[in-house]
Amino acid sequence: MPATVTLLIEPLPADASVDDLERTFREVDQAEPALRVGELSTQRGDGIFETIGVVDGHAQEVRPHLERLRNSARICDLPEPNLVQWEAAIATALARIPATGEFGIKLVLSRGVEHGPAPTAWLAASPVADQSGPREQGIRAVTLDRGYDRGAAERAPWLLLGAKTLSYAVNMAAIREAKRRGADDAVFVSADGYVMEGPTSSVILRRGGVYSTPAPSGAILHGTTQQSLFEHLAAIGGQVEYRDIPVADLRSADAAWLVSSVRLAAGITALDDRPMPYDAAETAAFNAYLLTPRD
Amino acid sequence: MPATVTLLIEPLPADASVDDLERTFREVDQAEPALRVGELSTQRGDGIFETIGVVDGHAQEVRPHLERLRNSARICDLPEPNLVQWEAAIATALARIPATGEFGIKLVLSRGVEHGPAPTAWLAASPVADQSGPREQGIRAVTLDRGYDRGAAERAPWLLLGAKTLSYAVNMAAIREAKRRGADDAVFVSADGYVMEGPTSSVILRRGGVYSTPAPSGAILHGTTQQSLFEHLAAIGGQVEYRDIPVADLRSADAAWLVSSVRLAAGITALDDRPMPYDAAETAAFNAYLLTPRD
Numbered sequence: 001m002p003a004t005v006t007l008l009i010e011p012l013p014a015d016a017s018v019d020d021l022e023r024t025f026r027e028v029d030q031a032e033p034a035l036r037v038g039e040l041s042t043q044r045g046d047g048i049f050e051t052i053g054v055v056d057g058h059a060q061e062v063r064p065h066l067e068r069l070r071n072s073a074r075i076c077d078l079p080e081p082n083l084v085q086w087e088a089a090i091a092t093a094l095a096r097i098p099a100t101g102e103f104g105i106k107l108v109l110s111r112g113v114e115h116g117p118a119p120t121a122w123l124a125a126s127p128v129a130d131q132s133g134p135r136e137q138g139i140r141a142v143t144l145d146r147g148y149d150r151g152a153a154e155r156a157p158w159l160l161l162g163a164k165t166l167s168y169a170v171n172m173a174a175i176r177e178a179k180r181r182g183a184d185d186a187v188f189v190s191a192d193g194y195v196m197e198g199p200t201s202s203v204i205l206r207r208g209g210v211y212s213t214p215a216p217s218g219a220i221l222h223g224t225t226q227q228s229l230f231e232h233l234a235a236i237g238g239q240v241e242y243r244d245i246p247v248a249d250l251r252s253a254d255a256a257w258l259v260s261s262v263r264l265a266a267g268i269t270a271l272d273d274r275p276m277p278y279d280a281a282e283t284a285a286f287n288a289y290l291l292t293p294r295d
Numbered sequence: 296m297p298a299t300v301t302l303l304i305e306p307l308p309a310d311a312s313v314d315d316l317e318r319t320f321r322e323v324d325q326a327e328p329a330l331r332v333g334e335l336s337t338q339r340g341d342g343i344f345e346t347i348g349v350v351d352g353h354a355q356e357v358r359p360h361l362e363r364l365r366n367s368a369r370i371c372d373l374p375e376p377n378l379v380q381w382e383a384a385i386a387t388a389l390a391r392i393p394a395t396g397e398f399g400i401k402l403v404l405s406r407g408v409e410h411g412p413a414p415t416a417w418l419a420a421s422p423v424a425d426q427s428g429p430r431e432q433g434i435r436a437v438t439l440d441r442g443y444d445r446g447a448a449e450r451a452p453w454l455l456l457g458a459k460t461l462s463y464a465v466n467m468a469a470i471r472e473a474k475r476r477g478a479d480d481a482v483f484v485s486a487d488g489y490v491m492e493g494p495t496s497s498v499i500l501r502r503g504g505v506y507s508t509p510a511p512s513g514a515i516l517h518g519t520t521q522q523s524l525f526e527h528l529a530a531i532g533g534q535v536e537y538r539d540i541p542v543a544d545l546r547s548a549d550a551a552w553l554v555s556s557v558r559l560a561a562g563i564t565a566l567d568d569r570p571m572p573y574d575a576a577e578t579a580a581f582n583a584y585l586l587t588p589r590d
Binding site (some may be wrong): 028036174 | 333439447453468469
């Protein structure tokens, strides 16, 4: 059974109903060329994506990821994705990868080939590298200015701040800058000094027994892992809140995490070279929950 | 002779000297798949590009474009491109397209396939659609907030503002927003109210006989067409200046243009639905100059 599966998908209109969805998928070898150079995803980062974690054959939080894909499409004026088709593609991929272990499934919806008639889409499932380091020992993070104030997204929706677009060069540059500073990851801070998100993760902090994450706004991505964890915390009696978080609140937190679909919960052990309190037991509990099957 | 030529390029280290550079190019059919889905250009808009105009077999301003490609690579921590190899690739493409007419040559340098050993690169030459409309009748533009203040680039180099990256989703969204407002193109304005650039062009305005363009900074791309035109204007006795331009100065200009490598000079006939003075004669002179062979 191959460890990686790549499916090219012929995207259907949102309301199309097709009996045999399998016929709209075509498996390709990831080592073989599958995309044309005219692809707008590659020419202009013009498309959207989602990354879904898979644990022992179960794809986590599929619906929230697909809802976010649909929301990203709306923000980017892309045709509304057919979520039934995407669900079927995920199921097809799951059937073709090993039934145990952790995998990541990346969904990509591109605006298509320039002057082409339709968007292009594909899915790539691949094994997740060992995440025990960040999950168990935590990560060092640095704060990096994102350049935008908190109101930018509402004022200027063409900045696409709430969409998970393929234009991730800045996110990748931020992680390189973090590594240059001897850290592992970054926390974006708004130009007016509020915590936003990591380049590929959401921020959660705990102060005085209350779990906080930045208030949902157009400026940050709604984190599927963060939302799932907050639902879990609320269900077991924890107090959770969405609010504007000045960076000073993060610095003085009792514990803080970056959470994402594949790495899951990584405790922040140092912020801008200053040690942060690290709660190994709670981090382990977070990851135990995040590794259970979730829908 | 085919109207389009696509060359995959095996990127050489900047200091490599190879006798037969042609062997590092491979022509592919643009209708055929040439890139893997693991390409970081397509997954994350993680790469850089240039677009060079070609007029009757002559590629315009090749060296300034290649110098900018090298500068973008530096900002993005990509390996320094081998400019001799890129020059040879451009020459190879020129030899394979018709000797008359206008073409655009797009150069792309991607970080390569994820976990891959090396960057990937390609060049695509294709005919330019008829530009007589924007060149002769001008364009309607709208101002759009870019979200960043003028100091953002210097404060936060990881925003990659001075690099021409493949992460162009916001640039494309700005053009869609302009069209939604009944215009043709956009002028980005900084969060603190200064003129920056168009999504795919530079801004030049004329007031009291002086030609102005925004002062070079890390926040805007240095326009090769703008620089060439300023050199020309200075050579024929014009007064040119680089300065901070409040948006009010653009609104009250005697004439204003968006200039770029393929569309060349397009006069702004209306800004945010208010008519702007349009200088048809000077625009024609600009385009006559820009269509002459330039190095």
